[in-house]
Amino acid sequence: MQRTSLTSDECPIARSLDQVGEWWSILIMRDALHGLRRFDEFSRSLGIAPNMLTRRLNALVEAGMLERRPYSEHPPRYEYVPTAKGEDFRVVLLSLVAWGNRHYAQEGASVEIVERDTARPLVPMMVDAVDGRVVPWDACTLQAGPAASPGMRQRMGAMVHPDTSGAEGS
Structure with missing residues (x-):
């Protein structure tokens, strides 16, 4: 079954989850931000299958969260370094x-x-x-931003904002 892409969704949470919402991706980013860089380091830390690790690393590189850098020519080996976007995670x-x-x-x-x-x-x-x-x-609280579509403005306007004073709703 093909996963639905949320890339074009207007919600920043949905867009973000489209890039890093898969749990292996989040754990890889955790390890990368903690200083792990190489395939074997991620593999050892996570106990993840090599094919899944390859897919997730490639997806994180494509999403701009990690940069793939060569560290050995013979044999070719790469390390994965967080980008500025990755650091912001x-x-x-x-x-x-x-x-x-x-x-x-x-x-x-x-x-x-x-x-x-x-x-x-x-x-x-x-x-x-x-x-x-x-x-x-x-x-x-959240509010519609300057680039919000009419649909997003309607969604944000319809959200219930909790009353923190202890009184019942508004």
């Missing part, structure tokens, strides 16, 4: 770590997000793009 992975720890680590966190220099714990947050102030998650 780090925030997604860190958010998944925080979310997974909060909801699925009943025994305690096996991986924590910490500041490199101090080892102090960190949490994902939203920051105002204009003045740099931290905005609490419950004060964030």
Whole structure:
């Protein structure tokens, strides 16, 4: 069965999932952002079948998340290095770590997000793009952007925005 492509979907979540939504891709990006570069390193870390690893690496290169660079001519060997787009995926992975720890680590966190220099714990947050102030998650919402189609504007307008004051709906 052919998978539906979401590349032309207007929703940024759908478009993003079209590129990296397959779980092997996310785990490969996790390892690449943690410093793994070579096919055998990914294979050892993930226990993934070679043909699947080849497909996922090729897809991540095609998506612009990884760059394929030769490191040996005889025999030809390549390493896979995160691009700027791939580096930007780090925030997604860190958010998944925080979310997974909060909801699925009943025994305690096996991986924590910490500041490199101090080892102090960190949490994902939203920051105002204009003045740099931290905005609490419950004060964030989505709205139609400047390039939104009429259909997207209608979808965004129909979304229910939770009332965080404790009162019932609006």
